[in-house]
Amino acid sequence: MTEHPGLGPHPELGYTASLIDRAADRRDNDAALAKLLQDARAAGYVVGGEMVVMKARDEDVNPLFSPAEAAALGPVRETIFLGLLGDTPRFGFGFDPKAVEPLKARNDLKITDLRTIAVQGLVGTDHLPPLAEAKALIGWHARHRFCPNCGAATQVVHGGWRRDCPACRTEHFPRTDPVVIMLAIRGDHCVLGRSPRFAATMWSALAGFCEPGETIEEAVRREVLEEAGIKCGRVRYFRSQPWPFPSSLMIGCHAEALSNDIVIDRTEIEDARWFDRAELTQMLGRRHPAGLTTPPPVAIAHHLIRSFVEDGCQVLA
Amino acid sequence: MTEHPGLGPHPELGYTASLIDRAADRRDNDAALAKLLQDARAAGYVVGGEMVVMKARDEDVNPLFSPAEAAALGPVRETIFLGLLGDTPRFGFGFDPKAVEPLKARNDLKITDLRTIAVQGLVGTDHLPPLAEAKALIGWHARHRFCPNCGAATQVVHGGWRRDCPACRTEHFPRTDPVVIMLAIRGDHCVLGRSPRFAATMWSALAGFCEPGETIEEAVRREVLEEAGIKCGRVRYFRSQPWPFPSSLMIGCHAEALSNDIVIDRTEIEDARWFDRAELTQMLGRRHPAGLTTPPPVAIAHHLIRSFVEDGCQVLA
Numbered sequence: 001m002t003e004h005p006g007l008g009p010h011p012e013l014g015y016t017a018s019l020i021d022r023a024a025d026r027r028d029n030d031a032a033l034a035k036l037l038q039d040a041r042a043a044g045y046v047v048g049g050e051m052v053v054m055k056a057r058d059e060d061v062n063p064l065f066s067p068a069e070a071a072a073l074g075p076v077r078e079t080i081f082l083g084l085l086g087d088t089p090r091f092g093f094g095f096d097p098k099a100v101e102p103l104k105a106r107n108d109l110k111i112t113d114l115r116t117i118a119v120q121g122l123v124g125t126d127h128l129p130p131l132a133e134a135k136a137l138i139g140w141h142a143r144h145r146f147c148p149n150c151g152a153a154t155q156v157v158h159g160g161w162r163r164d165c166p167a168c169r170t171e172h173f174p175r176t177d178p179v180v181i182m183l184a185i186r187g188d189h190c191v192l193g194r195s196p197r198f199a200a201t202m203w204s205a206l207a208g209f210c211e212p213g214e215t216i217e218e219a220v221r222r223e224v225l226e227e228a229g230i231k232c233g234r235v236r237y238f239r240s241q242p243w244p245f246p247s248s249l250m251i252g253c254h255a256e257a258l259s260n261d262i263v264i265d266r267t268e269i270e271d272a273r274w275f276d277r278a279e280l281t282q283m284l285g286r287r288h289p290a291g292l293t294t295p296p297p298v299a300i301a302h303h304l305i306r307s308f309v310e311d312g313c314q315v316l317a
Numbered sequence: 318m319t320e321h322p323g324l325g326p327h328p329e330l331g332y333t334a335s336l337i338d339r340a341a342d343r344r345d346n347d348a349a350l351a352k353l354l355q356d357a358r359a360a361g362y363v364v365g366g367e368m369v370v371m372k373a374r375d376e377d378v379n380p381l382f383s384p385a386e387a388a389a390l391g392p393v394r395e396t397i398f399l400g401l402l403g404d405t406p407r408f409g410f411g412f413d414p415k416a417v418e419p420l421k422a423r424n425d426l427k428i429t430d431l432r433t434i435a436v437q438g439l440v441g442t443d444h445l446p447p448l449a450e451a452k453a454l455i456g457w458h459a460r461h462r463f464c465p466n467c468g469a470a471t472q473v474v475h476g477g478w479r480r481d482c483p484a485c486r487t488e489h490f491p492r493t494d495p496v497v498i499m500l501a502i503r504g505d506h507c508v509l510g511r512s513p514r515f516a517a518t519m520w521s522a523l524a525g526f527c528e529p530g531e532t533i534e535e536a537v538r539r540e541v542l543e544e545a546g547i548k549c550g551r552v553r554y555f556r557s558q559p560w561p562f563p564s565s566l567m568i569g570c571h572a573e574a575l576s577n578d579i580v581i582d583r584t585e586i587e588d589a590r591w592f593d594r595a596e597l598t599q600m601l602g603r604r605h606p607a608g609l610t611t612p613p614p615v616a617i618a619h620h621l622i623r624s625f626v627e628d629g630c631q632v633l634a
Contacts, residue, residue, distance in 0.1 A: 146467060213559045
């Protein structure tokens with residue numbers, strides 16, 4: 001952790017630095033998987049749609065359930081092998097969102113969405129990467145019960161890491177969508193935008209899906225041009241982050257803006273404008289005079305902005 | 318282009334540096350799309366499965382067909398708006414692979430796969446990015462005619478950039494799979510591996526799909542550990558490349574190897590070993606005493622290896 005005057009130590013980027021060994025060699029071994037599930041230390045995360053179910057006692061929240069405890073909550077649709085934490089097996093237990101609804105009345109459970117868990121720090125940060133892994137996979141199963149090649153119902157195999165079609169024999173793998181998220185930078189300024197979905201005071205980095213047939217760098221230039229009308233030159237990769245809402249891989253970049261005039265695509269974003277490093281410092285530190293904010297440290301946008309505040313155009317070096 | 322003693326100028330990375338403006342704002346405008354298709358200059362690429370159909374006259378190969386010429390070849394399953402080259406509309410025309418078969422007998426056509434086109438330089442390099450765009454999208458349509466959410470047949474909308482389900486109303490977007498491809502480096506050496514699919518003399522960078530819930534950096538470390546048993550520390554992003562076989566985004570990285578002993582996962586790769594920069598220079602220059610080679614310059618692996626040969630551990634700086 002490095003200190004920065006006024007901004008304090010660098011917080012962790014959410015959902016990263018997993019301590020789990022995915023032990024992918026066990027996935028196609030049904031006997032090994034059954035043994036892991038029967039391990040007395042086996043435990044996992046319960047996810048149904050956007051909701052994560054956790055144990056709650058007074059102030060204490062625990063996101064881990066044994067396989068038996070999970071089954072006692074209701075029907076487990078998929079049991080997914082997430083990997084090993086040391087020697088301890090970790091699983092994801094997928095629920096129908098409808099089966100989660102009645103659990104909300106129970107006062108021994110805390111049920112909320114993963115963004116809230118991450119932003120409010122309801123569980124230790126070590127739980128966030130396997131929760132992201134579980135949520136992305138369980139969401140994929142929920143939306144991919146049928147074969148896109150022939151329309152037949154598919155079957156879960158390989159510990160939840162593959163779905164096979166019994167009709168046309170196609171093997172289907174979990175989907176991860178690469179998304180570019182970037183700051184276009186010119187001198188002491190960068191472009192932030194606002195989605196209509198954002199809280200009224202929040203501004204963030206522009207972002208968009210990487211499309212078939214383009215590089216990360218081309219996607220960055222296209223998205224900034226489409227959304228804000230700014231032409232970009234050099235693009236420099238910063239960091240990446242899994243973003244399981246529902247299945248993105250955020251690829252953070254800084255880009256060299258070659259023009260000044262912003263032309264907003266109102267079908268994509270609500271607003272966009274230039275911010276200088278002084279104003280961004282106020283926003284990161286939550287002391288902006290008009291109350292404007294950046295996304296919280298759990299999101300890569302926060303770190304993209306902070307690195308520009310700390311290093312300026314050097315982020316493009 | 319920078320020269321390097323013995324290796325000549327840097328070749329271009331295949332399928333990158335697209336000259337096409339995707340003009341995504343036209344995709345949801347049926348009237349605008351119809352007008353673009355009727356433009357006298359409109360032309361596009363004909364793809365069926367792995368095959369690309371091109372016009373051939375003597376030595377001259379031309380990959381572009383007018384919409385009428387494409388329709389004269391057989392039934393066009395999907396017409397995809399790729400974008401504008403200057404003012405000129407570009408399309409992808411998707412064919413059933415079975416409809417391409419009988420065309421192979423015609424001597425006014427050249428029909429081969431996109432890898433061969435790229436490696437042999439059958440068309441100008443400017444055609445490779447839109448061919449990658451067309452092939453990835455046409456392949457996606459071929460494998461996604463049904464709704465993975467409910468199994469109903471879906472319909473092409475938005476100029477080929479979306480498929481909608483009339484039954485459950487889910488909107489489906491083209492899939493792009495992020496793949497990490499990397500060199501694990503220690504001092505003057507790096508690890509290359511061999512897939513059983515490779516030509517007998519070829520060695521390349523290790524690679525694997527980025528999974529749900531992990532960063533690019535975590536995927537790099539996991540894949541090198543899984544395939545070669547080498548633990549890695551620092552990871553540095555290099556470049557990216559669309560790889561439409563069928564729908565990958567190659568994310569090239571250099572990684573700092575922290576151990577020496579290679580343990581090969583024979584279910585994933587056939588072999589792996591350390592290569593020093595002198596041997597890699599021979600392979601890149603096609604003058605290795607045993608005839609070993611790297612992948613050709615069209616592939617990002619070539620450039621990952623060459624940058625290590627030219628800059629050594631500096632690629633991790």
